[in-house]
Amino acid sequence: MCLQFTKRLEKLIFKEKICSDVYHIKYTFPESLNYKAGQYLGIQINPIYRRVYSIFRAKGGVVEFLIDTSPGGLASQYFESASIGSENLIIGPYGNFFLRQNQKRIKVLVATGTGVVPFLNWLESDQTILEKYKFLILFGARKLEDELVYRFLPRARNISIVHCITREDKPQSYNENYPNCIFFKGRVTDYIEQLDFKECDDVEFYACGSAHTVEDVKQKIREKFNQETIVEDYG
Ligand SMILES: Cc1cc2nc3c(=O)[nH]c(=O)nc-3n(C[C@H](O)[C@H](O)[C@H](O)COP(=O)(O)OP(=O)(O)OC[C@H]3O[C@@H](n4cnc5c(N)ncnc54)[C@H](O)[C@@H]3O)c2cc1C
Structure with missing residues (x-):
């Protein structure tokens, strides 16, 4: 059965700095979650602070994000220092930023x-x-x-x-x-x-x-x- 929505603790399994302030981040993820390309997920940073991130890739039980830490707020600081194995509540998907498949070529x-x-x-x-x-x-x-x-x-x-x-x-x-x-x-x-x-x-x-x-x-x-x-x- 396909899941339409998730809200559960997921584990950070990969983190790599790929340029100045951008990290390639991977979390475990429900394999059966149905999402549409262009949507985003919420990541709970602490009990009262959540930020949302566009889905870069989601397949095979893994979701990937590209996270820019240059804004420097709480989430940026969190991802700068987060270690593999950390757990965060991941919530969603949300959003409707979809490619319009129409006659405009x-x-x-x-x-x-x-x-x-x-x-x-x-x-x-x-x-x-x-x-x-x-x-x-x-x-x-x-x-x-x-x-x-x-x-x-x-x-x-x-x-x-x-x-x-x-x-x-x-x-x-x-x-x-x-x-x-x-x-x-x-x-x-x-x-x-x-x-x-x-x-x-x-x-x-x-x-x-x-x-x-x-x-x-x-x-x-x-x-x-x-x-x-x-x-x-x-x-
Ligand atoms: C729909 C949606 C999808 C998003 N997807 C991504 C994503 O895939 N990757 C990603 O890195 N961020 C993404 N963001 C931004 C992310 O949610 C956070 O706002 C960002 O990580 C900053 O959080 P913070 O707690 O560090 O700083 P905050 O205290 O929330 O913000 C600090 C300041 O930085 C500004 N800001 C936030 N994000 C950016 C940015 N990317 N570039 C320039 N200024 C910014 C804010 O307006 C604010 O003035 C997305 C936001 C939305 C609404």
């Missing part, structure tokens, strides 16, 4: 930092969408070392990746390290400014990340393409 996915997690989850969990749609991922970070897209989707067909990097020039080794990706010096909103589509009706925009980035992206897309963006706001 080009999906523009805009994210900064761990805002890319629900997009990775969509793209990894359903191969059929890669046949139906073309994806353009605009990923924003200060430095390339904080890259979170190509490392997980290196050879995916129908996915183009643009790295919008604010605090670093294009390194000489870029094309070798990130074949078929585009380096752009600037913010994701600067890249959107120069985007051009022959047929805008064929394009759908999504954005995920911190509140101010999501707001800026929505605003820019409204001005430039007169379209609404489907968003998930991390606060």
Whole structure:
């Protein structure tokens, strides 16, 4: 029988720092839990403090997250110091940040930092969408070392990746390290400014990340393409 909702103690079984402040975290998880790509789970940090995290992967009795500890609040501090074997109440899934499977063939996915997690989850969990749609991922970070897209989707067909990097020039080794990706010096909103589509009706925009980035992206897309963006706001 498939579970629709979980609320139980799960064990931290893997923790690895993958870039400046981002940890790849894995917990045990009910194998039978039914969730939809793009949803998130609550992790109880202490009896009165809970934060939510987008599901990166969930299969084979394991759920994975990418957790940015740079916000520096209680949850960030918790994950900085949490040890393997720690137990936390995991609750959910929640949310409706789903890929709209409609006639719009080009999906523009805009994210900064761990805002890319629900997009990775969509793209990894359903191969059929890669046949139906073309994806353009605009990923924003200060430095390339904080890259979170190509490392997980290196050879995916129908996915183009643009790295919008604010605090670093294009390194000489870029094309070798990130074949078929585009380096752009600037913010994701600067890249959107120069985007051009022959047929805008064929394009759908999504954005995920911190509140101010999501707001800026929505605003820019409204001005430039007169379209609404489907968003998930991390606060
Ligand atoms: C639907 C949803 C999904 C989320 N998924 C993820 C995820 O997959 N990975 C992840 O790292 N975080 C994710 N978050 C953010 C997460 O829930 C916490 O807010 C974050 O870990 C900070 O918690 P804290 O207790 O350390 O700091 P808090 O005291 O809660 O926050 C400190 C400050 O940081 C801001 N902030 C919170 N998150 C971010 C962020 N990612 N980037 C920039 N500023 C931020 C807050 O607005 C606040 O001003 C998600 C949030 C939501 C609402």
